[in-house]
Structures are given as structure tokens and as C-alpha cells.
Amino acid sequence: MDEIVMRALLYDFYGELLTANQKEIYEQFMLEDLSLGEIAEERGISRQGVHDTIRRCEKTLEGYEEKLHLIRKFLTVKEKVHQIDRLLDTWQEKEKETLIREIRQISDEIIEEL
Amino acid sequence: MDEIVMRALLYDFYGELLTANQKEIYEQFMLEDLSLGEIAEERGISRQGVHDTIRRCEKTLEGYEEKLHLIRKFLTVKEKVHQIDRLLDTWQEKEKETLIREIRQISDEIIEEL
Structure with missing residues (x-):
């Protein structure tokens, strides 16, 4: 960084x-x-x-x-929320169910991190 | 708490x-x-x-x-990620576009918090 x-x-x-x-x-x-x-x-x-x-x-x-290590933790969470944001940008190209599954996976990862 | x-x-x-x-x-x-x-x-x-x-x-x-105030901050983010999770649970009842808009709003709120 x-x-x-x-x-x-x-x-x-x-x-x-x-x-x-x-x-x-x-x-x-x-x-x-x-x-x-x-x-x-x-x-x-x-x-x-x-x-x-x-x-x-x-x-x-x-x-x-x-x-x-709280900065490291925050940055990890921030990156994952940005991943969700980028996934949301692709919403028109993807099946609803696929999209939901992918977002849920990342949100689960965030919960684990917190 | x-x-x-x-x-x-x-x-x-x-x-x-x-x-x-x-x-x-x-x-x-x-x-x-x-x-x-x-x-x-x-x-x-x-x-x-x-x-x-x-x-x-x-x-x-x-x-x-x-x-x-880092615990307070973490708890706020955690609650918002759980909000996303709960929204994802309603995916079958909602229009794709509505769902995406709602999730994005929360993810934007998380980014502001971090």
C-alpha cells in the first residue's frame, strides 16, 4: 500500500x-x-x-x-463490499439466482471477517 | 447490549x-x-x-x-451485512432490479461507514 x-x-x-x-x-x-x-x-x-x-x-x-490489525481487517471488508458492488454492476448479464448466490457468498465472507 | x-x-x-x-x-x-x-x-x-x-x-x-469507537463501527457494518443477507432471502418475491437497487443502497452505506 x-x-x-x-x-x-x-x-x-x-x-x-x-x-x-x-x-x-x-x-x-x-x-x-x-x-x-x-x-x-x-x-x-x-x-x-x-x-x-x-x-x-x-x-x-x-x-x-x-x-x-484493525486496519487490515477493515480493508479486507471494504474490498469485499466493493466486490459486491462490482457484482451488482453485472446484474443485467446474469441470472437472478446466480447473482444472489454470488452476493451471498461474499456477504458470508464479510460476516466471518467481522 | x-x-x-x-x-x-x-x-x-x-x-x-x-x-x-x-x-x-x-x-x-x-x-x-x-x-x-x-x-x-x-x-x-x-x-x-x-x-x-x-x-x-x-x-x-x-x-x-x-x-x-471501533467496536461500534464494526457492529454497524455487521448489522448492515445482515440486512443484505435478509434481503437476499427475499430474492424470489422481488423484481431483480428492485433487489439490486436495495442491496446497492446498503453496500453504499457500508462503504461510507468504513
Whole structure:
């Protein structure tokens, strides 16, 4: 997966578990796209300090996913729902019964995943 | 929701974030169904100590859900997939096109949730 997408997902899923200070700095870097130097100047801390905080945030967020795998689980479910969507797109080409059977199989797979 | 089911979900989702010691005690209580006294005796600690650890585990797990709401999200998705399943059960009574439209609406709702 694209690293930027993965970072955004990690923050989206586990960001609330960072401290208020970590969140502020990480958001300035990630969402507001400020440079390390800009964040350092604004907060009156060293550039290295900003850098260390951001690295620590990344490690923390990655640590949560390594333990919980909830992003992986969500992505699997999402992909399967998209599979249903694509099947629905073929509804005119297929027998009703075939279509229903195929959708049910995927929905069963989703239930197993949840 | 039933409290026992909620406890099991909390442990299932966030249990890996407990310490090894907390996990052991919480599992003996929750999964092996040992009493506080039995756990205390086996581990050579006080009954009160076991009680405090279990309360702390529960608070920790609840704290994660309060911050992340991932169980709530999963349950919503699960309910919607079951809605699709129930719709599929009515396939013989409904026009193909109606059925497809109804399923697609739910699958779109799931995607929004994920």
C-alpha cells in the first residue's frame, strides 16, 4: 500500500491514542503540511524535537496496528463490499439466482471477517 | 447490549493492548471462569489485588473503545451485512432490479461507514 495512504489510515484509526501534544505536532506535519522548521519555530522547540516527536507518533501508531490489525481487517471488508458492488454492476448479464448466490457468498465472507 | 457480550468484544478488539500480566489474570477470570479467590491463590497474590487488576483491565479496554469507537463501527457494518443477507432471502418475491437497487443502497452505506 501507498505509504501516505497507510499513514493517513493509521492516524485515522489510532490517532486518538496519541497525547494532545503529539497530535498537534503530527497534524501540523501531516495535515497542514508544515515543514519541521516551521513547526519548530511556531512552537518554540528545536527542529530535532519536532522530528523526534513525529517519529515517535509513527512508531506508536504502527505499534497499535501491529497489535490490533484493525486496519487490515477493515480493508479486507471494504474490498469485499466493493466486490459486491462490482457484482451488482453485472446484474443485467446474469441470472437472478446466480447473482444472489454470488452476493451471498461474499456477504458470508464479510460476516466471518467481522 | 448484553454486558457479557460487550466485555468479550472489548477483550477481542483491544485485549492485545493489555500487559502480559493483565491479560493472564483477565483471561483466567473471563475465559476460564475462575473465581477471584482461585486466581489469587494460584498466583500467590491477594484477592483484592486480583480484583483491582480486573477492574483496571476493564477500565483500560473501555477507555480504548471510548476513544476509537471501533467496536461500534464494526457492529454497524455487521448489522448492515445482515440486512443484505435478509434481503437476499427475499430474492424470489422481488423484481431483480428492485433487489439490486436495495442491496446497492446498503453496500453504499457500508462503504461510507468504513
